Amino acid sequence: MDAYLVSFVVIGVAALAMAWLPTWFKEVPFSYAMLFVLVGYLLYKLPLGLPEPDPLRENELALRLSELCVIITLMGTGIKINRRFSFFSWQVPLRLVSWTMLLCIGTLAWLAWEYLGFPVASAVLLAAALAPTDPVLASDVQVGPPSEEVEDAPRFALTAEAGLNDGMAFPFTWLAIALALHGLAPEDWLGHWLSYDLLYRIGVGVGVGYLLGRVLAFLLFELPKRGKFPKTNDGFVAISATLLVYGLTEMVHGYGFIAVFLAGLTIKHQEKDYSYHRELHDFTDQIERLLVVVVLMLLGGSLARGLLDALTWQGALVSIGFLLLVRPLAGYIGLLGVPVRTREKWAISFFGIRGIGSIFYLAFALSKARFENPEEIWAVAGFTILLSIFLHGVLATPIMRHLDRVRTPNDFIDPHKAKQGMVEEETEFSAPDSKEAKE
Numbered sequence: 468m469d470a471y472l473v474s475f476v477v478i479g480v481a482a483l484a485m486a487w488l489p490t491w492f493k494e495v496p497f498s499y500a501m502l503f504v505l506v507g508y509l510l511y512k513l514p515l516g517l518p519e520p521d522p523l524r525e526n527e528l529a530l531r532l533s534e535l536c537v538i539i540t541l542m543g544t545g546i547k548i549n550r551r552f553s554f555f556s557w558q559v560p561l562r563l564v565s566w567t568m569l570l571c572i573g574t575l576a577w578l579a580w581e582y583l584g585f586p587v588a589s590a591v592l593l594a595a596a597l598a599p600t601d602p603v604l605a606s607d608v609q610v611g612p613p614s615e616e617v618e619d620a621p622r623f624a625l626t627a628e629a630g631l632n633d634g635m636a637f638p639f640t641w642l643a644i645a646l647a648l649h650g651l652a653p654e655d656w657l658g659h660w661l662s663y664d665l666l667y668r669i670g671v672g673v674g675v676g677y678l679l680g681r682v683l684a685f686l687l688f689e690l691p692k693r694g695k696f697p698k699t700n701d702g703f704v705a706i707s708a709t710l711l712v713y714g715l716t717e718m719v720h721g722y723g724f725i726a727v728f729l730a731g732l733t734i735k736h737q738e739k740d741y742s743y744h745r746e747l748h749d750f751t752d753q754i755e756r757l758l759v760v761v762v763l764m765l766l767g768g769s770l771a772r773g774l775l776d777a778l779t780w781q782g783a784l785v786s787i788g789f790l791l792l793v794r795p796l797a798g799y800i801g802l803l804g805v806p807v808r809t810r811e812k813w814a815i816s817f818f819g820i821r822g823i824g825s826i827f828y829l830a831f832a833l834s835k836a837r838f839e840n841p842e843e844i845w846a847v848a849g850f851t852i853l854l855s856i857f858l859h860g861v862l863a864t865p866i867m868r869h870l871d872r873v874r875t876p877n878d879f880i881d882p883h884k885a886k887q888g889m890v891e892e893e894t895e896f897s898a899p900d901s902k903e904a905k906e
Contacts, residue, residue, distance in 0.1 A: 470516035470517060470518075472890055473515050473516065476757055476882055477515075477517070477696065477764070478757075478760065478761060481503060481506065481760040481764065482757050482760050485499065485756045485759075485760055489606075489663055489756075493864070494740060494864070495864065496860075496861045496862070496863075496864050497860065497861065498604075498607060498859075498860030498861075498863070499641050500759070500763055500856045501557060501857055501860045501861075502771070503618045503759075503763035503768055503851035504763050504767040504769060504856060506764060507763060507764030507765060507766060507767020507770075508767035508771045509767075509769045509771075510518075510764065510767075510768065511767065511772060512771050514541075517768065518765075518896060519772075520764075520765040520767075520768030520769040520771075520772060521773070521774065522767070522774075522826065522829070522830055523841060523842065523845060526830050526833055527830075527834070528765075528791050529765075529826055529827075529830040529835055530830035530831055531757065532761060532762055533762060533823050533826040533827035533829050533830060534764070534831075535758060535826070536603055536605060536755065536758040536762055536823050537602065537633060537724065537750050537823060537824050537827055538710075538713045538723065538724065539706065539709055539754050539755050540602045540603045540751070540755050541602055541630055541709075541710070541724060541727045541728040542705055542706075542708065542709040542712075542728070542730070542731040542751050543705070543729020543731065543747075543748050543751035543755060544602050544609070544626060544629060544630040544728060544753055545630055545728045545730065545732035545733075546613060546628055546629070546705065546731045546732075546734060546735045546736065546744055547609075547613050547626070547728065547735075547744075548618075548627060548732060548749070549610070549613070549614065549617070549735075549749050550618055550623055550627075551603075551736055552631065552732070552736075553612050554714065557627060558629075559623075559624040559802060559815065560623075560624050560627035560628045560630075560631060561631075562629040562801045562802055563624065563632065563801055563802075563804065564628055564631045564632040564635045565635075565768065565801070566801035567797045567800070567801035567816075568584070568632055568635060568636065569597065570793075570797035570800065570801065571594070571598040571789075571794055571797045571819075572595060572598045572636075572639055572794060573594070573614070574594075574789075574793050574797065575590075575593065575594035575597060575598065575785075575789055575793060576590040576591050576593070576594035577590075578690050578785050578788070578789070578793075579593050579785065581596065582784075582785060583742070583781055583782055583785060583843070583847070584783055585647055585840065585844075586838075586839050586840070587651060588644075588646035588838060588839075589643075589647075589838050589840055589843075589844055591643040591646060591665050591846060592640065592643035592644075592647075592763060592828075592829070592832050592844060593844050593847060594639070595636050595639035595640045595642070595643055595828060595832075596636075596640065596828035596829045596848055597634070597848060598632070598636050598833075599629075599632040599636040599824055599825075600625060600628050600629045600632060600818075600819045600820055600821075600882055601820050601821055601822030601824045602629035602630060602633060602821055602824065603755065603759060603823040603824065604759075604820050604822035604823065604824050604855075604856065604859075605625060605626075605629050605682050605818070605820045605822070605859075605865065605890070607860070607863035607864060608621065608622060608625045608820070608859075608863050608867060609622055609626040609629065610622045610623055610626045611746035612745050612748050612749065612752075613688060613735065613741050613745050613748055614741060614745075619811075619870070619871075620807045620808075620811045620815070620816045620869070621811050621815050621818070621870060624807075624815045624856070625815060625818055630728040630732070631728065633703070633728075633824045634669070634672055634722040634723075634724035634725030634726075634728065635725070636726065636824075636828065637664075637668070637828075638660070638665045638668065638669070638720075640665070640666050640828050640831065640832050641660065641664040641668075643832055643836075643838075644832055644836045645659070647836035647837065647838050649743055653720055663720075667720070667721075668721050668722050669721075669722060669725065670721075671716065671719055671720065671721025671722070672721040672722035672724070672725030672726045672729075672840070673717045673726075673729060674721075674724065675712070675719065675721055675726045676712060676716065676717060676725055676727065676728065676729030676733070677730070677733055679708075679715065679726070679730050680712075680730035680731070680732070680733025680734050680737070681709070681733055682864030683708050683712075683733075683739065684733060684734045684737030684738060686873060687704065687734070687738070687743070688697065689737075690737075697704070698726075700743060700746060701746075702747055702749060702750025702751075703746070703750055704747060705731075705750050705751045706750065708730060708731075709727055711753070711786060712726050712727050712730045713726065713727050717759045718866075723864055730883060733763075734747075741792050750875065759823070762823055762826070766826070766849075766852070766853075769849070770849065772896060774845060774846065774849045775841040775846050775850055775853075776842075776846065777843045777845070778843075778846040778847065778849075778850050779843075782831060782843065782846060782850065783849040783850060785847065786847055786850045786851040786854055787854065790819075790851065790852060790854060790858060794816065794817070795813065795816045795817045796816070797816070798812075798817070798819060799812055799813060799816045800900055801816075802815065802816065810870065810873075811870060811874075814866055814867070814870055814890075817866075818859060818863065818866075820855050820856075820859045821848075821851050821852045821855040822855065822856070825851075825852055826848075826852070829844060829845060829848055849883040862906050868886070
């Protein structure tokens with residue numbers, strides 16, 4: 468059989484199934500990501516002549532597919548967030564992309580260096596790749612399509628974190644590249660990394676994303692009101708905007724991930740046209756599903772072709788410890804003092820899902836510098852992603868459903884009422900009941 472045509476058939480069947488699978492799996496503790504990894508694994512055990520899935524041999528394919536998948540998802544993520552930005556209302560995701568992510572990177576890098584024997588550059592790369600919450604595979608714990616509803620704390624926090632931290636982890640990927648190229652002597656790389664890879668690239672990503680978001684919002688919403696400029700209702704504008712914003716930002720050496728997310732967020736909040744926002748979001752969601760099918764089956768295929776052959780029992784323990792201990796504890800520490808219920812803090816902290824963004828970071832770094840142990844890096848990262856897909860895929864639906872069932876109006880769904888709610892709750896728990904008061 469012609470391998471090219473077989474690939475068409477496989478992708479076509481899988482993509483067709485995605486028209487129904489998210490709805491079918493919505494009420495069960497099973498995710499479509501788990502299914503397609505298994506399908507990919509089984510297909511690559513058959514002699515079908517499918518494309519090589521191993522990211523070590525096909526680094527460019529892994530890099531470009533994961534990159535496209537992430538940026539399209541980030542645009543949709545920005546468009547679907549209802550909450551306007553302020554440091555108070557966004558304090559939970561801002562803490563997650565700062566304190567929590569730094570704790571995760573530092574701890575995982577130390578574990579990889581101390582217990583896995585990784586060189587410093589490889590340890591930092593593994594930590595930078597696995598630290599951010601994935602925007603692609605976290606749909607079960609994220610907010611829904613654009614609407615007027617008020618977002619609950621866990622879904623909003625995990626959606627905004629996933630949108631922000633794929634870009635915020637990029638400086639640490641560049642740090643790993645600098646260590647691999649120049650060694651440990653800080654005088655050879657520290658100044659350039661701080662001024663260029665950290666400050667300049669983040670600043671340009673923020674600035675270009677916001678500016679282009681305003682320009683695009685003006686073209687889409689404001690200009691048709693002022694004259695004869697035609698109004699569009701086409702959803703593909705979201706993909707066009709994604710490619711435009713990402714390409715221009717990368718051309719001036721900013722972080723395109725940050726720019727795309729902020730552009731989507733800016734477009735959303737420049738005009739409350741929920742019907743068109745829904746159209747934009749739905750189009751990105753459909754393209755994302757098609758790409759996710761391909762990436763997940765290639766991941767399953769890479770597992771069938773030996774991606775985990777270099778995995779040691781120590782590497783497996785580090786992966787398990789990172790998902791079950793490091794991320795939850797780092798998340799909870801980062802959220803100390805914020806006006807969110809304890810049970811919701813633990814949910815936010817636990818659902819730090821690893822996924823396609825991690826694949827991109829590893830492929831990107833390995834295309835820029837030579838690391839001493841790429842097989843071991845991919846093995847630990849691949850096992851962590853696989854474990855996250857199955858662990859979080861099983862637990863996401865029942866845990867989020869339980870939180871929805873027990874949540875009350877005082878659980879600070881509305882950020883503007885959070886401070887008042889905290890005071891009322893403290894009064895409620897501290898006030899004696901009437902019998903005790905009489906006594």
